Amino acid sequence: MSMNFMRKLPIPQEIKEEYPLSAECEILKNKCDEEIAQIFRGESDKIIMIIGPCSADREDAVMEYIYRLARVQEQIKDKIFIIPRIYTNKPRTNGMGYKGMVHQPDPTKAEDMLEGLVSIRKLHRRAIEDTGFVCADEMLYPENYRYLSDLLSYVAVGARSVENQQHRLTVSGMDIPAGMKNPTSGDLSVMFNSIYAAQSSHTFLYRGWEVRTDGNPLAHAILRGFVNKHGESLPNYHYEDLLLTYRLYTEKGLVNPSVIIDTNHANSGKQYLEQPRILSEVMHCCRHNTDIRRMIKGFMVESYLEDGSQGISDGVFGKSITDPCLGWEKTEDMLLRTADIL
Template sequence: MSFSYLKQLPTPEEIKQTYPLNNTCKKIKCERDEEISRVLRGESDKFLVIIGPCSADKEEPVMDYIHRLARVNEQTKDKLILIPRIYTNKPRTTGEGYKGIATQPDPEAKPDMIAGLIAVRSLHLRAIEETGLSAADEMLYPENWDYINDLLSYVAIGARSVEDQQHRLTVSGFDVASGMKNPTSGDFSVMLNSVYAAQHPHHFVHRGWEVDTTGNPLAHVILRGAVNKRGVAIPNYHYEDLIRLNEMYEKMDLVNPACIVDANHSNSNKKYEEQIRIVKEVMHNRKESAIINKLVKGVMIESYICPGNQKIGEHIYGKSITDPCLGWEESEQLLYAIADSVR
């Protein structure tokens, strides 16, 4: 056989019963969801900042980071909504390498999917319980949604997943803000078609069930840059890109047109320090253009405690083991600068 069936995973209901969300935290998450929704619907002038490590590798430094973020959130909450990145699945272009705590809760040990599901839920629970910040995660595997759908306030669909039919249909059943990234080719039409699919109802199979969805009006785009046929990174956060995106939005049957600019990945060519300049340019263009101010609802930043990245096994506290990230000091300064730029 091509598949070796190792062990049956617990159901989402079993995991949730063992690791429940208390009523106080349910209320916090509902309030955060509504606050984020109001921004995407154009009913609030607050600005979204989705920020945190490239991958949530170890619980303690990630929680340390989120506690720091919560203190900044308290100082900037009149202008910003800070959403910690707790990305528990890491997409790998070739399939090789660390795939996130959902697969490997210990990056130096063998994969353990059951322990991974528990680690994912525990980390998201701790974030809400200890800091009051419900988080963002990338839904690399759509079937994982049911394990944490009561915990997330933001979902991202990555550049390599956005063309996949199952991802598009599954997002149509999400009840939270969901960002669809442009594909690595940079094609805006592909990205907007994925938003169209996500915003409309569908009938399909999900986790062994025949299901109907109502459509997700909070589905929107994330610009993360592109790579041309020669492997050269092409940014798409500039003034002209945003104006073109707005024009394309206007030609489609979409509600709540909104854009998040991912300051890393191909927009920065993974030169993590460039995120500061990129975010400041986006904020400048929001000031200069009423169209861009209305369209761009937030930014996405890869940030951790220590700047840069390290190899697995080096054990530098709070330093990324995947893509390089901004360090905390630069990130904190940037957050306050963003708040000062919001009208």
């Protein structure tokens, strides 16, 4: 038999009951969720910064990074709303390599999905309890979303998942912002069809249930660049790209037209040190055009304690074991500079 059923895992409700969110943190999260929604609805001029490691790999390093973010957030809270990236699932281009904490809570050990589900819930819960931050994760596996649904305040659907029906329909049942990335091909019509589906009501099969969703008016676009037929990375954050995105939003008639700019991936050609420059260029476009400024809600930045990336066995604390990230000193400078020009 090519698929071996190893063990039945606890359902999300069982994990939630074993590792619950406190009533105080639930109140805090609801307050933060409303502030984030106000930004996406255009009721607040704050910029959202979804920032953190390419992939969360170990709790102690991720929490040290978030503690530092919390200190900066206090300085810039009137202008920038930080949502830490705690990305616990890692999509792999060819299916191989480290797939995130949900697979391997310890990257040096074998896969353990039960321990992984527990570890990612505890990490997201600890971020709220220790720092007051509500966090973001990527929805690589739609069926896993419910394990974190009471903890997450932002969800991203990746470039390789955005065409998938189950991802789109699952987002339609969320009440938090969900960013739909443009596909790796760069075809914006795919992204806009995904947003349309996510903002609409659906009936479908989910985790063994027939469910009906109301549609998610906070589903929106993430521009992350694309790869052409020659395998070359090309950006889609320039002024003309933003004008085109605004026009397509207008033609589609979607509610709450919103864009998050992913400053890494194909937009930077994975040249992670370019991220502050890309952010600065988009902010210049916002100052030049009021339509673009209303549409741009924030940025997605890959950042960790140390510059660059490393192998799993190298052991440098707070250095990415997947895509290279911007180090802390450059990150702090970027955040403070951005706040100064808002």
